[in-house]
Amino acid sequence: MQFKLLPFATREAASKNVILRKGDLPELRPAKSQRKGLTISRMERAFPNRAEAGRQLVEKLEKYAGRDDVIVLGLPRGGVPVAYEVAKRMRVPLDVFIVRKLGVPGFEELAAGAIASGGVRVLNQDVVRAIPYAEEAIEAVTARETVELERREQIYRQGRTAPELHDQIVILVDDGLATGATMRAAVKALRERGAAKIVVAVPVGPPDTCHELEQLADETVCLNSPPFFQAVGQYYEDFSQTSDDDVRELLSRAAQEISQEKS
Numbered sequence: 322m323q324f325k326l327l328p329f330a331t332r333e334a335a336s337k338n339v340i341l342r343k344g345d346l347p348e349l350r351p352a353k354s355q356r357k358g359l360t361i362s363r364m365e366r367a368f369p370n371r372a373e374a375g376r377q378l379v380e381k382l383e384k385y386a387g388r389d390d391v392i393v394l395g396l397p398r399g400g401v402p403v404a405y406e407v408a409k410r411m412r413v414p415l416d417v418f419i420v421r422k423l424g425v426p427g428f429e430e431l432a433a434g435a436i437a438s439g440g441v442r443v444l445n446q447d448v449v450r451a452i453p454y455a456e457e458a459i460e461a462v463t464a465r466e467t468v469e470l471e472r473r474e475q476i477y478r479q480g481r482t483a484p485e486l487h488d489q490i491v492i493l494v495d496d497g498l499a500t501g502a503t504m505r506a507a508v509k510a511l512r513e514r515g516a517a518k519i520v521v522a523v524p525v526g527p528p529d530t531c532h533e534l535e536q537l538a539d540e541t542v543c544l545n546s547p548p549f550f551q552a553v554g555q556y557y558e559d560f561s562q563t564s565d566d567d568v569r570e571l572l573s574r575a576a577q578e579i580s581q582e583k584s
Contacts, residue, residue, distance in 0.1 A: 370559040371399065371496050374524035374544075375406025381542045382492060382522060386411040390517070391490045394418040396503060397477065398563040400495035403524065405571040407494055412582060415575035416484050417568065418493065419473050420503050420510070421466040426458050432502055433459060436466055437510035438474065438483065477568050481576065487515035497553030498526030498543070501533055508537045525556045 368374040385391045391413045395404030401417060408415035423434040425448065433452060434444035442463060449455050474483070491511055498504060504521060511519050521538040523531075527550035531543035545556065554560040 367556045371402035375403040379407045379410045393492045396495040397568050401568045403496050404494035419470050420507050421470045423462045435506035441510035441513045443506050443509045488517045490518040491516045492520045494522050498530045501530040
């Protein structure tokens with residue numbers, strides 16, 4: 322496995338939960354790697370927006386550029402603007418990989434598992450065992466979230482067929498990691514879909530979460546890993562919400578660009 326990790330942030334900024342802006346961070350000397358194969362350096366400022374984060378992220382993925390067996394999948398909604406820039410500069414197809422959490426009835430923030438594109442379901446057995454009437458509860462939640470997953474796939478793809486992922490190198494992109502629960506579910510689901518290689522690529526995430534993903538994915542690129550991480554939005558100047566319309570537009574634009582390149 323390969324793992325690239327580049328942390329930035331200051332203790333003062335993280336403790337006050339502020340948004341870092343240009344000029345907020347002092348110039349810092351590169352930190353020494355503390356783990357074999359682990360690259361650590363520092364950034365001077367937050368990302369201006371998701372698009373710029375994608376442009377910086379793609380620099381760590383250049384070895385996959387232009388390959389016929391590579392596809393970039395963005396986790397909607399916020400991961401799609403980042404993934405679009407990655408796919409565009411790598412000249413590879415872009416699509417979405419939708420993951421819906423299966424919340425415990427009455428405690429929806431507690432995930433009993435997740436479902437993902439392609440009919441894959443991943444369950445957290447430790448949580449499931451603690452749920453009364455677990456089978457009935459999980460089936461009911463799965464049915465409800467499947468409806469929403471299918472709705473999103475229809476409105477995002479606008480009639481385009483879902484891509485074949487078997488034997489493909491999949492670069493899975495989000496705008497950042499927090500707990501990493503959605504990304505972990507996505508990785509497990511892609512394993513079941515038969516992806517040849519899974520690369521997790523994010524602009525920012527806490528060190529422990531990035532390390533956890535390193536163990537699950539074949540390669541993890543966590544561009545920045547602040548030691549005092551609190552929220553993904555801290556590390557963007559513009560972290561405005563990505564809409565369904567934004568996702569549709571970027572997917573449509575990416576499909577047109579790939580078609581024009583092949584013609």
